Amino acid sequence: MKCLEFERVLPEYLEGNYLPEQQAHLQTCAACSNLLADLKLISEQAKSLIASHEPSPALWNALEERLRREGLIRQAQPPGFRLRSFSSRWRLAWLVPLAAAIAIGTVVKLHYPMKAGDTQPVARQESIPAPPAKPMSSEDLQLLTTVAERPPAQRAKYRANLDDANSFIRDAEQSAKQDPSDIFMQQMLINAYEQKQMLYDLAVYRSEPGEQ
Amino acid sequence: MRTQRALRAATVLMFAGMAFGTSTVRKDLHFRVGKHPTVSINNPYGPITVRAGAPQQVVVVAMLHSDRVELDQSQSRNRINLVSHLLPGADSISGLVEYEVLVPPDADVTLHADTGTLHAEKLHGDLTMEGVNAAMEVVDCADGHVHLKTLNGNVNLTNVRNGHVEVVSMNGDVVMTGVSGPYVSVNSNSGRIQYDGDFGGEGEYNFISHTGNIEAMAPPYASIDVLARSNQGPVESDFSLEPKHAPFISRTGSAFTGTLGKAASSVRLFSFSGKIHLKKRQN
Numbered sequence: 496m497k498c499l500e501f502e503r504v505l506p507e508y509l510e511g512n513y514l515p516e517q518q519a520h521l522q523t524c525a526a527c528s529n530l531l532a533d534l535k536l537i538s539e540q541a542k543s544l545i546a547s548h549e550p551s552p553a554l555w556n557a558l559e560e561r562l563r564r565e566g567l568i569r570q571a572q573p574p575g576f577r578l579r580s581f582s583s584r585w586r587l588a589w590l591v592p593l594a595a596a597i598a599i600g601t602v603v604k605l606h607y608p609m610k611a612g613d614t615q616p617v618a619r620q621e622s623i624p625a626p627p628a629k630p631m632s633s634e635d636l637q638l639l640t641t642v643a644e645r646p647p648a649q650r651a652k653y654r655a656n657l658d659d660a661n662s663f664i665r666d667a668e669q670s671a672k673q674d675p676s677d678i679f680m681q682q683m684l685i686n687a688y689e690q691k692q693m694l695y696d697l698a699v700y701r702s703e704p705g706e707q
Numbered sequence: 708m709r710t711q712r713a714l715r716a717a718t719v720l721m722f723a724g725m726a727f728g729t730s731t732v733r734k735d736l737h738f739r740v741g742k743h744p745t746v747s748i749n750n751p752y753g754p755i756t757v758r759a760g761a762p763q764q765v766v767v768v769a770m771l772h773s774d775r776v777e778l779d780q781s782q783s784r785n786r787i788n789l790v791s792h793l794l795p796g797a798d799s800i801s802g803l804v805e806y807e808v809l810v811p812p813d814a815d816v817t818l819h820a821d822t823g824t825l826h827a828e829k830l831h832g833d834l835t836m837e838g839v840n841a842a843m844e845v846v847d848c849a850d851g852h853v854h855l856k857t858l859n860g861n862v863n864l865t866n867v868r869n870g871h872v873e874v875v876s877m878n879g880d881v882v883m884t885g886v887s888g889p890y891v892s893v894n895s896n897s898g899r900i901q902y903d904g905d906f907g908g909e910g911e912y913n914f915i916s917h918t919g920n921i922e923a924m925a926p927p928y929a930s931i932d933v934l935a936r937s938n939q940g941p942v943e944s945d946f947s948l949e950p951k952h953a954p955f956i957s958r959t960g961s962a963f964t965g966t967l968g969k970a971a972s973s974v975r976l977f978s979f980s981g982k983i984h985l986k987k988r989q990n
Contacts, residue, residue, distance in 0.1 A: 659896045666980075690877060
Protein backbone atom coordinates (compact mmCIF):
# COMPACT_ATOMS: atom_id res chain seq x y z
CA MET A 496 0.00 0.00 0.00
CA LYS A 497 1.24 3.49 -0.86
CA CYS A 498 0.96 6.68 1.16
CA LEU A 499 -1.58 8.25 -1.19
CA GLU A 500 -3.81 5.18 -0.94
CA PHE A 501 -3.56 5.26 2.83
CA GLU A 502 -4.45 8.95 2.94
CA ARG A 503 -7.62 8.23 0.97
CA VAL A 504 -8.84 5.80 3.61
CA LEU A 505 -7.71 7.89 6.59
CA PRO A 506 -11.23 9.03 7.57
CA GLU A 507 -12.45 5.42 7.72
CA TYR A 508 -9.30 4.42 9.59
CA LEU A 509 -9.88 7.11 12.21
CA GLU A 510 -13.40 5.77 12.70
CA GLY A 511 -11.95 2.36 13.46
CA ASN A 512 -12.61 0.65 10.13
CA TYR A 513 -9.29 -0.63 8.92
CA LEU A 514 -7.72 -3.52 7.08
CA PRO A 515 -4.59 -5.53 7.91
CA GLU A 516 -2.72 -4.07 4.92
CA GLN A 517 -3.36 -0.55 6.25
CA GLN A 518 -2.02 -1.60 9.64
CA ALA A 519 1.03 -3.07 7.94
CA HIS A 520 1.63 0.15 6.02
CA LEU A 521 1.48 2.16 9.25
CA GLN A 522 4.12 -0.02 10.82
CA THR A 523 6.54 0.61 7.99
CA CYS A 524 5.78 4.25 7.10
CA ALA A 525 6.88 6.86 9.64
CA ALA A 526 5.30 9.74 7.71
CA CYS A 527 1.83 8.17 7.69
CA SER A 528 2.02 7.08 11.31
CA ASN A 529 3.06 10.63 12.27
CA LEU A 530 0.18 12.02 10.25
CA LEU A 531 -2.22 9.67 11.99
CA ALA A 532 -0.84 10.70 15.38
CA ASP A 533 -1.25 14.38 14.47
CA LEU A 534 -4.83 13.88 13.32
CA LYS A 535 -5.72 11.95 16.46
CA LEU A 536 -4.21 14.74 18.56
CA ILE A 537 -6.12 17.37 16.60
CA SER A 538 -9.31 15.41 16.98
CA GLU A 539 -8.84 15.09 20.74
CA GLN A 540 -7.85 18.71 21.21
CA ALA A 541 -10.77 19.90 19.10
CA LYS A 542 -13.19 18.21 21.48
CA SER A 543 -11.89 20.28 24.36
CA LEU A 544 -11.96 23.56 22.49
CA ILE A 545 -14.84 25.83 23.20
CA ALA A 546 -16.44 27.75 20.34
CA SER A 547 -14.24 30.77 20.02
CA HIS A 548 -15.50 34.33 20.05
CA GLU A 549 -13.69 37.53 19.26
CA PRO A 550 -12.35 38.81 22.60
CA SER A 551 -13.63 42.19 23.69
CA PRO A 552 -11.30 45.23 23.63
CA ALA A 553 -11.35 45.12 27.43
CA LEU A 554 -9.87 41.61 27.38
CA TRP A 555 -7.13 42.70 24.98
CA ASN A 556 -6.33 45.65 27.25
CA ALA A 557 -6.21 43.34 30.26
CA LEU A 558 -3.87 40.99 28.40
CA GLU A 559 -1.58 43.85 27.44
CA GLU A 560 -1.55 45.03 31.05
CA ARG A 561 -0.69 41.51 32.20
CA LEU A 562 2.17 41.26 29.69
CA ARG A 563 3.53 44.56 30.94
CA ARG A 564 3.27 43.40 34.56
CA GLU A 565 5.17 40.24 33.67
CA GLY A 566 7.79 42.36 32.00
CA LEU A 567 7.39 40.79 28.58
CA ILE A 568 6.68 44.16 26.98
CA ARG A 569 7.99 47.56 27.96
CA GLN A 570 6.94 51.14 27.54
CA ALA A 571 10.21 52.54 26.20
CA GLN A 572 13.70 51.49 25.19
CA PRO A 573 16.55 52.81 27.30
CA PRO A 574 18.80 55.31 25.56
CA GLY A 575 22.00 54.21 23.88
CA PHE A 576 20.67 50.99 22.37
CA ARG A 577 19.73 51.26 18.74
CA LEU A 578 17.13 48.83 17.53
CA ARG A 579 15.03 51.48 15.75
CA SER A 580 12.90 50.02 12.98
CA PHE A 581 14.17 46.54 13.79
CA SER A 582 12.22 46.38 17.00
CA SER A 583 9.50 48.94 16.44
CA ARG A 584 8.26 47.13 13.36
CA TRP A 585 7.57 43.97 15.32
CA ARG A 586 6.90 45.30 18.78
CA LEU A 587 3.13 45.09 18.34
CA ALA A 588 2.98 42.29 15.78
CA TRP A 589 4.36 39.66 18.12
CA LEU A 590 1.84 40.56 20.79
CA VAL A 591 -1.01 39.04 18.80
CA PRO A 592 0.03 35.36 18.87
CA LEU A 593 1.34 35.71 22.41
CA ALA A 594 -1.89 37.30 23.58
CA ALA A 595 -3.90 34.67 21.73
CA ALA A 596 -1.94 31.90 23.43
CA ILE A 597 -2.56 33.47 26.85
CA ALA A 598 -6.25 33.99 26.01
CA ILE A 599 -6.64 30.32 25.11
CA GLY A 600 -4.77 29.31 28.23
CA THR A 601 -7.03 31.53 30.33
CA VAL A 602 -10.16 30.05 28.78
CA VAL A 603 -8.93 26.52 29.36
CA LYS A 604 -8.01 27.31 32.96
CA LEU A 605 -11.40 28.94 33.61
CA HIS A 606 -13.34 26.00 32.29
CA TYR A 607 -11.06 23.13 33.30
CA PRO A 608 -9.24 24.20 36.47
CA MET A 609 -8.70 20.61 37.61
CA LYS A 610 -7.14 19.59 34.31
CA ALA A 611 -4.94 22.65 34.28
CA GLY A 612 -3.50 21.58 37.61
CA ASP A 613 -4.32 24.78 39.48
CA THR A 614 -5.65 22.96 42.51
CA GLN A 615 -2.78 20.49 42.79
CA PRO A 616 -0.24 21.25 45.52
CA VAL A 617 3.32 21.73 44.37
CA ALA A 618 4.57 18.79 46.45
CA ARG A 619 2.25 16.40 44.66
CA GLN A 620 3.31 17.71 41.28
CA GLU A 621 6.89 16.87 42.11
CA SER A 622 5.99 13.23 42.56
CA ILE A 623 4.88 13.00 38.94
CA PRO A 624 7.71 11.30 37.05
CA ALA A 625 7.41 13.30 33.83
CA PRO A 626 5.69 16.64 33.28
CA PRO A 627 2.62 16.42 31.05
CA ALA A 628 3.16 17.54 27.49
CA LYS A 629 2.17 21.13 26.92
CA PRO A 630 -1.08 21.11 24.94
CA MET A 631 -0.71 22.31 21.40
CA SER A 632 -2.18 25.74 20.81
CA SER A 633 -5.20 26.08 18.55
CA GLU A 634 -3.05 28.06 16.09
CA ASP A 635 -0.56 25.20 15.83
CA LEU A 636 -3.35 22.69 15.38
CA GLN A 637 -4.78 24.89 12.67
CA LEU A 638 -1.40 24.99 10.94
CA LEU A 639 -1.06 21.21 11.00
CA THR A 640 -4.60 20.86 9.69
CA THR A 641 -3.79 23.31 6.90
CA VAL A 642 -0.79 21.29 5.72
CA ALA A 643 -2.48 17.91 6.24
CA GLU A 644 -3.06 17.58 2.49
CA ARG A 645 0.60 18.14 1.61
CA PRO A 646 2.99 15.28 0.77
CA PRO A 647 4.12 13.36 3.88
CA ALA A 648 7.72 14.60 3.76
CA GLN A 649 6.59 18.22 3.60
CA ARG A 650 4.14 17.75 6.46
CA ALA A 651 6.92 16.28 8.55
CA LYS A 652 9.08 19.32 7.82
CA TYR A 653 6.32 21.73 8.83
CA ARG A 654 5.94 19.80 12.07
CA ALA A 655 9.68 19.88 12.75
CA ASN A 656 9.89 23.59 11.96
CA LEU A 657 6.93 24.29 14.20
CA ASP A 658 8.72 22.50 17.03
CA ASP A 659 11.87 24.55 16.35
CA ALA A 660 9.96 27.84 16.38
CA ASN A 661 8.15 26.90 19.60
CA SER A 662 11.45 25.89 21.17
CA PHE A 663 12.90 29.31 20.30
CA ILE A 664 9.84 31.03 21.77
CA ARG A 665 10.06 28.96 24.96
CA ASP A 666 13.77 29.71 25.43
CA ALA A 667 13.34 33.42 24.81
CA GLU A 668 10.22 33.63 26.97
CA GLN A 669 11.85 31.93 29.93
CA SER A 670 14.91 34.15 29.70
CA ALA A 671 12.79 37.29 29.30
CA LYS A 672 10.82 36.35 32.40
CA GLN A 673 13.99 35.79 34.41
CA ASP A 674 15.22 39.26 33.51
CA PRO A 675 12.44 41.51 32.22
CA SER A 676 14.90 44.36 31.65
CA ASP A 677 16.92 42.29 29.19
CA ILE A 678 16.31 43.95 25.84
CA PHE A 679 18.39 41.29 24.13
CA MET A 680 15.91 38.60 25.15
CA GLN A 681 12.94 40.73 24.19
CA GLN A 682 14.46 41.04 20.74
CA MET A 683 14.97 37.26 20.61
CA LEU A 684 11.31 36.74 21.51
CA ILE A 685 10.22 39.08 18.74
CA ASN A 686 12.37 37.17 16.25
CA ALA A 687 11.03 33.82 17.46
CA TYR A 688 7.47 34.98 16.83
CA GLU A 689 8.49 36.31 13.45
CA GLN A 690 9.69 32.80 12.55
CA LYS A 691 6.40 31.31 13.65
CA GLN A 692 4.50 33.91 11.68
CA MET A 693 6.49 32.91 8.61
CA LEU A 694 5.47 29.28 9.15
CA TYR A 695 1.82 30.31 9.22
CA ASP A 696 2.24 32.49 6.14
CA LEU A 697 3.88 29.74 4.10
CA ALA A 698 1.36 27.13 5.23
CA VAL A 699 -1.61 29.30 4.37
CA TYR A 700 -0.20 30.56 1.07
CA ARG A 701 -1.09 27.52 -1.00
CA SER A 702 -4.42 27.08 0.72
CA GLU A 703 -5.76 30.42 -0.45
CA PRO A 704 -8.35 30.29 -3.23
CA GLY A 705 -6.75 30.44 -6.63
CA GLU A 706 -3.36 29.35 -5.36
CA GLN A 707 -1.77 25.97 -5.77
CA MET B 708 8.76 -13.56 -38.40
CA ARG B 709 10.60 -10.55 -39.79
CA THR B 710 7.30 -8.72 -40.23
CA GLN B 711 6.33 -9.43 -36.62
CA ARG B 712 9.66 -8.12 -35.36
CA ALA B 713 9.32 -5.01 -37.49
CA LEU B 714 5.80 -4.43 -36.18
CA ARG B 715 6.98 -4.86 -32.60
CA ALA B 716 9.83 -2.42 -33.14
CA ALA B 717 7.49 0.09 -34.76
CA THR B 718 5.07 -0.17 -31.83
CA VAL B 719 7.84 0.39 -29.30
CA LEU B 720 9.10 3.38 -31.27
CA MET B 721 5.61 4.83 -31.53
CA PHE B 722 4.99 4.58 -27.76
CA ALA B 723 8.43 5.96 -27.01
CA GLY B 724 7.74 8.86 -29.37
CA MET B 725 4.40 9.55 -27.70
CA ALA B 726 5.98 9.48 -24.26
CA PHE B 727 8.75 11.79 -25.40
CA GLY B 728 6.35 14.14 -27.10
CA THR B 729 4.16 14.57 -24.06
CA SER B 730 6.85 14.55 -21.37
CA THR B 731 8.03 18.15 -21.73
CA VAL B 732 6.15 21.06 -23.20
CA ARG B 733 7.84 24.41 -23.80
CA LYS B 734 5.79 27.58 -23.47
CA ASP B 735 7.06 30.93 -24.67
CA LEU B 736 5.32 34.05 -23.39
CA HIS B 737 5.94 37.72 -24.20
CA PHE B 738 4.39 40.64 -22.37
CA ARG B 739 4.65 44.36 -23.11
CA VAL B 740 4.86 46.39 -19.92
CA GLY B 741 5.48 49.98 -18.82
CA LYS B 742 7.96 51.31 -16.34
CA HIS B 743 8.34 49.59 -12.99
CA PRO B 744 6.20 46.50 -13.68
CA THR B 745 5.32 43.82 -11.14
CA VAL B 746 5.95 40.18 -11.96
CA SER B 747 4.70 37.40 -9.71
CA ILE B 748 5.40 33.69 -10.23
CA ASN B 749 4.06 30.88 -8.11
CA ASN B 750 5.63 27.56 -9.02
CA PRO B 751 5.18 24.80 -6.43
CA TYR B 752 7.72 22.44 -7.96
CA GLY B 753 10.73 23.58 -9.93
CA PRO B 754 13.32 26.30 -10.36
CA ILE B 755 12.70 29.90 -11.35
CA THR B 756 15.48 32.02 -12.80
CA VAL B 757 14.83 35.73 -13.24
CA ARG B 758 17.35 38.02 -14.92
CA ALA B 759 17.33 41.62 -16.03
CA GLY B 760 16.51 41.93 -19.71
CA ALA B 761 15.31 44.60 -22.08
CA PRO B 762 13.13 47.42 -20.76
CA GLN B 763 9.36 47.28 -21.20
CA GLN B 764 9.10 43.59 -21.93
CA VAL B 765 8.83 40.41 -19.96
CA VAL B 766 9.93 37.20 -21.66
CA VAL B 767 9.06 33.86 -20.13
CA VAL B 768 10.19 30.39 -21.15
CA ALA B 769 8.47 27.68 -19.15
CA MET B 770 9.17 23.96 -19.47
CA LEU B 771 6.24 21.89 -18.24
CA HIS B 772 7.25 18.32 -17.49
CA SER B 773 3.85 16.67 -17.78
CA ASP B 774 0.23 17.32 -18.60
CA ARG B 775 -0.63 17.28 -14.91
CA VAL B 776 0.41 20.88 -14.61
CA GLU B 777 -0.84 23.92 -16.51
CA LEU B 778 0.48 27.44 -16.81
CA ASP B 779 -2.03 30.11 -15.83
CA GLN B 780 -1.12 33.61 -16.91
CA SER B 781 -2.71 36.98 -16.47
CA GLN B 782 -1.73 40.56 -17.18
CA SER B 783 -3.46 43.51 -15.66
CA ARG B 784 -1.83 46.67 -16.99
CA ASN B 785 1.65 46.60 -15.48
CA ARG B 786 1.13 43.53 -13.35
CA ILE B 787 1.89 40.02 -14.57
CA ASN B 788 0.88 36.91 -12.68
CA LEU B 789 2.07 33.41 -13.57
CA VAL B 790 0.92 30.30 -11.71
CA SER B 791 1.86 26.67 -12.27
CA HIS B 792 -1.56 25.17 -11.79
CA LEU B 793 -1.34 21.63 -10.45
CA LEU B 794 -4.00 19.25 -11.68
CA PRO B 795 -5.29 16.33 -9.58
CA GLY B 796 -2.62 13.70 -9.04
CA ALA B 797 0.30 16.02 -9.72
CA ASP B 798 3.33 15.54 -7.51
CA SER B 799 6.82 16.96 -7.29
CA ILE B 800 7.87 15.14 -10.47
CA SER B 801 4.82 15.41 -12.71
CA GLY B 802 4.14 18.94 -11.44
CA LEU B 803 7.63 20.17 -12.25
CA VAL B 804 7.92 23.41 -14.23
CA GLU B 805 11.17 25.22 -15.01
CA TYR B 806 11.03 28.97 -15.59
CA GLU B 807 13.55 31.21 -17.32
CA VAL B 808 12.36 34.80 -17.13
CA LEU B 809 13.72 38.12 -18.40
CA VAL B 810 12.24 41.24 -16.82
CA PRO B 811 13.01 44.95 -17.07
CA PRO B 812 15.73 45.83 -14.55
CA ASP B 813 13.35 48.03 -12.55
CA ALA B 814 10.68 45.32 -12.17
CA ASP B 815 9.35 44.31 -8.78
CA VAL B 816 9.53 40.52 -8.63
CA THR B 817 7.78 38.05 -6.33
CA LEU B 818 8.66 34.35 -6.51
CA HIS B 819 7.14 31.47 -4.58
CA ALA B 820 8.20 27.82 -4.73
CA ASP B 821 8.20 24.76 -2.53
CA THR B 822 11.17 23.11 -4.18
CA GLY B 823 13.72 24.08 -6.80
CA THR B 824 16.09 26.99 -6.81
CA LEU B 825 14.94 30.60 -6.96
CA HIS B 826 17.55 32.73 -8.67
CA ALA B 827 17.46 36.50 -9.28
CA GLU B 828 20.19 38.44 -11.03
CA LYS B 829 20.95 42.07 -11.88
CA LEU B 830 17.63 43.44 -10.70
CA HIS B 831 17.03 46.94 -9.32
CA GLY B 832 13.44 46.64 -8.14
CA ASP B 833 12.00 45.03 -5.03
CA LEU B 834 12.44 41.29 -4.76
CA THR B 835 10.41 38.89 -2.64
CA MET B 836 11.12 35.17 -2.48
CA GLU B 837 9.23 32.62 -0.42
CA GLY B 838 9.90 28.91 -0.30
CA VAL B 839 9.57 25.80 1.81
CA ASN B 840 12.60 23.86 0.60
CA ALA B 841 13.64 26.15 -2.23
CA ALA B 842 17.25 27.33 -2.29
CA MET B 843 17.53 31.06 -2.97
CA GLU B 844 20.22 32.95 -4.85
CA VAL B 845 20.34 36.71 -5.28
CA VAL B 846 23.24 38.01 -7.34
CA ASP B 847 24.29 41.52 -8.37
CA CYS B 848 21.10 43.25 -7.27
CA ALA B 849 20.91 46.83 -6.03
CA ASP B 850 18.62 49.67 -4.96
CA GLY B 851 15.59 47.51 -4.16
CA HIS B 852 14.27 45.78 -1.07
CA VAL B 853 15.12 42.08 -0.85
CA HIS B 854 12.77 40.04 1.34
CA LEU B 855 13.40 36.30 1.58
CA LYS B 856 11.50 33.71 3.62
CA THR B 857 12.42 30.04 3.67
CA LEU B 858 11.97 27.06 5.93
CA ASN B 859 14.72 24.69 4.84
CA GLY B 860 16.37 26.14 1.75
CA ASN B 861 19.83 27.67 1.78
CA VAL B 862 20.11 31.36 0.96
CA ASN B 863 23.00 32.91 -0.95
CA LEU B 864 23.24 36.67 -1.41
CA THR B 865 26.14 37.94 -3.50
CA ASN B 866 26.87 41.56 -4.25
CA VAL B 867 23.59 43.02 -3.08
CA ARG B 868 23.84 46.78 -2.51
CA ASN B 869 21.92 49.77 -1.30
CA GLY B 870 18.63 48.19 -0.36
CA HIS B 871 16.78 46.79 2.62
CA VAL B 872 17.63 43.12 2.98
CA GLU B 873 15.47 40.99 5.26
CA VAL B 874 15.88 37.21 5.49
CA VAL B 875 13.89 34.87 7.72
CA SER B 876 15.08 31.27 7.66
CA MET B 877 14.37 28.28 9.86
CA ASN B 878 16.98 25.65 9.02
CA GLY B 879 18.65 26.82 5.85
CA ASP B 880 22.07 28.47 5.95
CA VAL B 881 22.26 32.14 5.00
CA VAL B 882 25.49 33.15 3.27
CA MET B 883 26.08 36.80 2.35
CA THR B 884 29.03 38.01 0.31
CA GLY B 885 29.42 41.67 -0.51
CA VAL B 886 26.06 42.63 0.95
CA SER B 887 25.63 46.18 2.23
CA GLY B 888 22.90 48.75 2.63
CA PRO B 889 20.95 50.83 5.09
CA TYR B 890 19.29 47.78 6.63
CA VAL B 891 20.38 44.13 6.55
CA SER B 892 18.55 41.71 8.82
CA VAL B 893 18.79 37.93 9.11
CA ASN B 894 16.59 35.97 11.47
CA SER B 895 17.50 32.28 11.60
CA ASN B 896 16.54 29.37 13.80
CA SER B 897 19.13 26.62 13.42
CA GLY B 898 20.63 27.70 10.12
CA ARG B 899 24.12 29.19 10.01
CA ILE B 900 24.53 32.90 9.27
CA GLN B 901 27.69 33.84 7.41
CA TYR B 902 28.60 37.37 6.34
CA ASP B 903 31.62 38.47 4.35
CA GLY B 904 31.54 42.16 3.51
CA ASP B 905 32.47 45.63 4.67
CA PHE B 906 29.33 46.51 6.66
CA GLY B 907 29.15 49.64 4.51
CA GLY B 908 26.38 52.09 3.77
CA GLU B 909 26.18 53.44 7.33
CA GLY B 910 23.61 50.76 7.82
CA GLU B 911 22.04 48.64 10.49
CA TYR B 912 23.04 44.98 10.40
CA ASN B 913 21.11 42.59 12.63
CA PHE B 914 21.91 38.89 12.59
CA ILE B 915 19.96 36.79 15.07
CA SER B 916 19.73 33.02 15.52
CA HIS B 917 18.37 30.54 17.98
CA THR B 918 20.91 27.72 17.74
CA GLY B 919 22.69 28.52 14.48
CA ASN B 920 26.25 29.82 14.47
CA ILE B 921 26.97 33.36 13.30
CA GLU B 922 30.20 34.18 11.51
CA ALA B 923 30.84 37.71 10.26
CA MET B 924 34.00 38.65 8.41
CA ALA B 925 34.96 42.30 8.00
CA PRO B 926 38.04 44.11 6.66
CA PRO B 927 40.45 45.86 9.05
CA TYR B 928 39.16 49.24 7.84
CA ALA B 929 35.51 48.49 8.69
CA SER B 930 33.65 51.28 10.44
CA ILE B 931 31.29 49.59 12.85
CA ASP B 932 29.67 49.71 16.25
CA VAL B 933 29.40 46.05 17.31
CA LEU B 934 27.28 44.35 19.91
CA ALA B 935 27.53 40.55 20.08
CA ARG B 936 25.99 38.20 22.58
CA SER B 937 25.19 34.53 22.82
CA ASN B 938 23.20 33.38 25.80
CA GLN B 939 24.68 29.90 25.90
CA GLY B 940 27.31 29.79 23.18
CA PRO B 941 30.80 31.25 22.92
CA VAL B 942 31.54 34.61 21.32
CA GLU B 943 34.83 35.63 19.79
CA SER B 944 36.29 38.66 18.01
CA ASP B 945 39.50 38.93 16.00
CA PHE B 946 39.37 42.74 16.31
CA SER B 947 40.62 44.91 19.14
CA LEU B 948 37.52 46.99 19.62
CA GLU B 949 37.32 50.37 21.29
CA PRO B 950 35.32 49.85 24.49
CA LYS B 951 31.88 51.38 24.82
CA HIS B 952 28.91 51.22 27.16
CA ALA B 953 26.97 47.96 26.85
CA PRO B 954 23.21 47.85 27.44
CA PHE B 955 23.68 44.56 29.28
CA ILE B 956 26.20 43.23 31.76
CA SER B 957 29.01 41.92 29.61
CA ARG B 958 29.97 38.42 30.68
CA THR B 959 33.33 37.14 29.57
CA GLY B 960 33.01 34.57 26.85
CA SER B 961 29.37 35.26 26.04
CA ALA B 962 29.29 38.88 24.93
CA PHE B 963 31.39 41.72 23.62
CA THR B 964 30.76 45.24 22.48
CA GLY B 965 32.87 48.02 21.04
CA THR B 966 33.58 50.19 18.04
CA LEU B 967 35.92 50.11 15.08
CA GLY B 968 36.87 53.17 13.03
CA LYS B 969 34.20 55.86 13.08
CA ALA B 970 31.47 53.37 13.96
CA ALA B 971 29.38 54.34 10.96
CA SER B 972 27.36 51.15 10.81
CA SER B 973 25.60 49.31 13.61
CA VAL B 974 26.22 45.56 13.83
CA ARG B 975 24.17 43.32 16.15
CA LEU B 976 25.09 39.64 16.39
CA PHE B 977 22.72 37.81 18.73
CA SER B 978 22.30 34.09 19.28
CA PHE B 979 20.61 32.07 21.97
CA SER B 980 22.97 29.11 21.93
CA GLY B 981 24.95 29.41 18.71
CA LYS B 982 28.59 30.37 18.43
CA ILE B 983 29.42 33.92 17.32
CA HIS B 984 32.67 34.86 15.65
CA LEU B 985 33.60 38.28 14.29
CA LYS B 986 36.50 37.60 11.96
CA LYS B 987 39.07 39.95 10.50
CA ARG B 988 39.70 39.58 6.78
CA GLN B 989 43.42 39.14 6.22
CA ASN B 990 43.87 40.73 2.77
